[in-house]
Amino acid sequence: MALEHAILVSLLEKPGSGYELSRRFERSIGYFWTATHQQIYRVLKRMEQDGWIDVRDVPQQGRPDKKEYSVAAPGRAALSRWLHEPVEPESVRHDLAVKIRGAVFDDPAALIQEVERHRREHADRLAHYLAGERRDFTGPAAGAPLDAGRELQHVVLRGGIAYERMTIAWLDDVLATLHRLRPAP
Amino acid sequence: MALEHAILVSLLEKPGSGYELSRRFERSIGYFWTATHQQIYRVLKRMEQDGWIDVRDVPQQGRPDKKEYSVAAPGRAALSRWLHEPVEPESVRHDLAVKIRGAVFDDPAALIQEVERHRREHADRLAHYLAGERRDFTGPAAGAPLDAGRELQHVVLRGGIAYERMTIAWLDDVLATLHRLRPAP
DNA sequence: CTTGTCTATGCAACGAGTTGCATAGCAGGA
DNA sequence: TCCTGCTATGCAACTCGTTGCATAGACAAG
Known part of the structure; x- marks a missing residue:
């Protein structure tokens, strides 16, 4: 499973909310990894419970408040571990x-x-x-x-x-x- | 879902057993569509129940007997329908x-x-x-x-x-x- | 003032895919 | 004889991914 890791990379590049992440998965990150907002919210919740990421409530004007996520030390360690593991070359589906x-x-x-x-x-x-x-x-x-x-x-x-x-x-x-x-x- | 359709194409090219199909999914068909034997057996069972394919028990010598599947008329019709439907360009996962x-x-x-x-x-x-x-x-x-x-x-x-x-x-x-x-x- | 759109988050149900395990026949070699 | 390996089929449990639906605040257009 690499969705967690893709989210970690994206949050390290720039912290953001679930909504913002789902936008990124329609652009840059989405060029090589797709995910719907449903998957993202679910995985963010699990990652928060596991202590991989921190949340911060951000009140906003002119739009609903959001939760901004950023990577915590255990998340960074998890990414590091994964980077040192081999992954299998992709399997295609055409x-x-x-x-x-x-x-x-x-x-x-x-x-x-x-x-x-x-x-x-x-x-x-x-x-x-x-x-x-x-x-x-x-x-x-x-x-x-x-x-x-x-x-x-x-x-x-x-x-x-x-x-x-x-x-x-x-x-x-x-x-x-x-x-x-x-x-x- | 296209696993069913990939199996239909493979069985139209040449009838065979679940085991033979799982070998093909490691070679030719597998170049653009992967599947494990678990998926294949499960989907074959469903396709048979839906009348898309026919089974024939084939006794063998020097190895266990097998079930040979071939495409029935409703399966061929289902493939035809799918061929005329648009599919979305693949989403990548690297x-x-x-x-x-x-x-x-x-x-x-x-x-x-x-x-x-x-x-x-x-x-x-x-x-x-x-x-x-x-x-x-x-x-x-x-x-x-x-x-x-x-x-x-x-x-x-x-x-x-x-x-x-x-x-x-x-x-x-x-x-x-x-x-x-x-x-x- | 209603309707539509964008931001923002989430539940529930289902279907697809993975992993581990189990069984069984037959062959060949240690 | 036992062990390994190939053919052949399948169950059970789990995780991943998709689809439909629901809520809610703010703004703009009609």
Whole structure:
């Protein structure tokens, strides 16, 4: 289980509420780890009970009050332990690949629109990542040595960019294959 | 849920037992969808109760008897329905990316061995995919038009190959970044 | 003043996935 | 003969993840 650890990393980068965390899981952290607000609130409660994180009630104006969480010493120790443990390389789950292999038992051409939809989605994500890279990792300080944290955030973002580029190229390959199959059923 | 549909595709490609399916989920199908034998037996039972698949007891010599499953008409219809429904683009879960972003709160250099281990694992997978491609998609018939099923299997395999190549290149990028951070803590 | 939207937190029920354990036939080697 | 390993199937308990629902304060638009 790494959701706890993803939350620890995010809270170490910047303390925040469950709501704020769930926003982050729609952006930056969410590029490589997804979670709904339900999961987050439940895990935050458990982490608080285990003493991994501290809570602080923060009254706000113009919006409901919030609980701001920050990492306590035991949480930091838990993260450290996990960082020194090996993790298994990810296991993949691609609905679309199942569909592509299943298409031969139905109508391959019917998949074309679906694949095009996925291609658009991945192109959007790529544009989004590239905009983030321009915003956060170029500019006046470009070329100058970044601090370690930013270097590591950047290399993760480069991974997301590489993933989207690869996926788009593959979906083009899939589309070409589906079109090639169409004339001769 | 697509495990049922992945099983339907696999059984349409070739009928087999739960045990055989669990082997396939360690190879071909497993390249883009993982499942343990527990999940498979449980889902097979449900699919049989729903009339999606038929069972046949097959006595064997030199090994225990088995139950061979094959797809029934309602199962085929269910697959067809699913193929015409949209699915969401996959959501990613990369423990390693969490670790990389968390490394700055511990010791970045300690991650180098872990990243190298992942790199070896992905290099092995790539070699395995390439061997499968040579075995199944080249040879005397190379260049000749393949049937649609094999074309689609091939394009999915090409996706796996592209994924592993991209991942290996990214892990090299990660390693270079970690080494660059080492001299100046 | 009602309706919609955004912030903010949470419960309950369910379904999916993991882990540990159990059984059993058959084969080959120490 | 016993032990290991492969084929083959399955239960029980647990954790993780998803979905639907509920509440509530504040603001803006109509």
